[in-house]
Amino acid sequence: MTNKMWGGRFSSGPDAIMEEINASIGFDQRLFAQDIAGSKAHAAMLAKQGIISKADEKEIRKGLDAIEAEITAGTFTFSRALEDIHLNVESRLKELIGAAAGRLHTARSRNDQVAVDFRLYVRDTVDHLDAQLKDLQLALAEKAHVHAATIMPGFTHLQVAQPITFGHHCLAYVEMLARDRSRLADARKRMNESPLGSAALAGTSFPIDRHDTAKALGFDRPTRNSLDSVADRDFVLETLAASAICATHLSRLAEEIVIWSTAQFRFVKLSDKFTTGSSIMPQKRNPDAAELVRAKPGRILGALTALLVVMKGLPLTYSKDMQEDKEPAFDAFDSLSLAIAATTGMVKDIAPNEKEMRKAAASGFSTATDLADWLVRTLKMPFREAHHVTGSLVALAEKKGVDLPELTLADMQTVEPRIIRDVFKVLTVEASVASRRSFGGTAPKNVKREAARWLKLLKA
Numbered sequence: 001m002t003n004k005m006w007g008g009r010f011s012s013g014p015d016a017i018m019e020e021i022n023a024s025i026g027f028d029q030r031l032f033a034q035d036i037a038g039s040k041a042h043a044a045m046l047a048k049q050g051i052i053s054k055a056d057e058k059e060i061r062k063g064l065d066a067i068e069a070e071i072t073a074g075t076f077t078f079s080r081a082l083e084d085i086h087l088n089v090e091s092r093l094k095e096l097i098g099a100a101a102g103r104l105h106t107a108r109s110r111n112d113q114v115a116v117d118f119r120l121y122v123r124d125t126v127d128h129l130d131a132q133l134k135d136l137q138l139a140l141a142e143k144a145h146v147h148a149a150t151i152m153p154g155f156t157h158l159q160v161a162q163p164i165t166f167g168h169h170c171l172a173y174v175e176m177l178a179r180d181r182s183r184l185a186d187a188r189k190r191m192n193e194s195p196l197g198s199a200a201l202a203g204t205s206f207p208i209d210r211h212d213t214a215k216a217l218g219f220d221r222p223t224r225n226s227l228d229s230v231a232d233r234d235f236v237l238e239t240l241a242a243s244a245i246c247a248t249h250l251s252r253l254a255e256e257i258v259i260w261s262t263a264q265f266r267f268v269k270l271s272d273k274f275t276t277g278s279s280i281m282p283q284k285r286n287p288d289a290a291e292l293v294r295a296k297p298g299r300i301l302g303a304l305t306a307l308l309v310v311m312k313g314l315p316l317t318y319s320k321d322m323q324e325d326k327e328p329a330f331d332a333f334d335s336l337s338l339a340i341a342a343t344t345g346m347v348k349d350i351a352p353n354e355k356e357m358r359k360a361a362a363s364g365f366s367t368a369t370d371l372a373d374w375l376v377r378t379l380k381m382p383f384r385e386a387h388h389v390t391g392s393l394v395a396l397a398e399k400k401g402v403d404l405p406e407l408t409l410a411d412m413q414t415v416e417p418r419i420i421r422d423v424f425k426v427l428t429v430e431a432s433v434a435s436r437r438s439f440g441g442t443a444p445k446n447v448k449r450e451a452a453r454w455l456k457l458l459k460a
């Protein structure tokens, strides 16, 4: 069978394999709403400009509405012989309204059509991801507000470093997600120009109004170069890059949830909502959701890499290679969306085990820095010397099998005779976190204030 849409020049139909490799309808049917919105804007503009009649435009609009309803209801029959969403819609339009359908494609090509559809789709995706990220920030800021003074160990090298608060840790992710959102917003700003009306590549001889269609579709303005309009997919690349960074942030939190919920750490407990059991070991509660969030950056970065490789070295303007831009991107955006939803669920669900976290925070000589700072402040010791003295005190405590606050004053004075009882005030984890009042520090007062600030911002 010859292709119904441009059969004129072709005497025989495509080979079955040709049809299979060529068709994108299996995945680009996702763009139906954007495709129909683009077509309506185009038809309305054609009528305003007197390029098609008002009557034809009305027929086209009614037909497109009917098609949208059919697709939404699941009664539309997609045909692989019709290649892609654009031709599937146009062909159905012809069945529904007859000759007027043939005027819709005036001054347009599938090259600008797909460019506008995909921009609209990615823009919608960015808006959706942004709303989801905001919800996750809210969940984290709420946890931070409740746990502004809940003490846990802060780690470097996954070794206990200094006591911090759980709230402070939650707010670290709120900051990362804020940057993720601003990266997406940046990408959105740059992508929000309409390629519609660039036609195949060179523009058109019809007196179209690209400003009109840009405005109708919520774009800030039309793109300025018809070749660039149909040839680039950097808006997808940028959004994928921002998505990959965001997924990487989520994976770090996921990894922490995995570690924290082990029997060795016991910092947090996840409810049955976000864990699974083992088919053989009845005692197990596995953090599968966290593990999957941890794994997602693989496919998202994979999608970015795949599209960079597709685009690299492609001569201007459109080449069919570019049809390969969609599947990995769809998968990446779906994956990120699911990962954000799962992370939000886990954050809301997570119950910190304050007793265990405090115990761990007090272990591993975590207030050694506080001791060194005390030596500097009280004895006017240079920090490097204080570091050395503290090291000797840690070695002594290690030898005796005790933690720093459990050393006696006499013990301490064997290392530095000028130490007085006052030193014990700084050796508790509570005193340690309370003293970290520098801007951005972990002091519960700071954390409470920051959490409140975020909550206000996010709820505004």
Ligand code: ARG
Residues within 6 Å of the ligand: 024, 028, 084, 110, 111, 114, 318, 320, 322, 323, 324
């Ligand atoms: N399905 C195509 C794509 O996704 C639409 C554009 C087709 N253009 C063309 N000249 N064959 O890229």
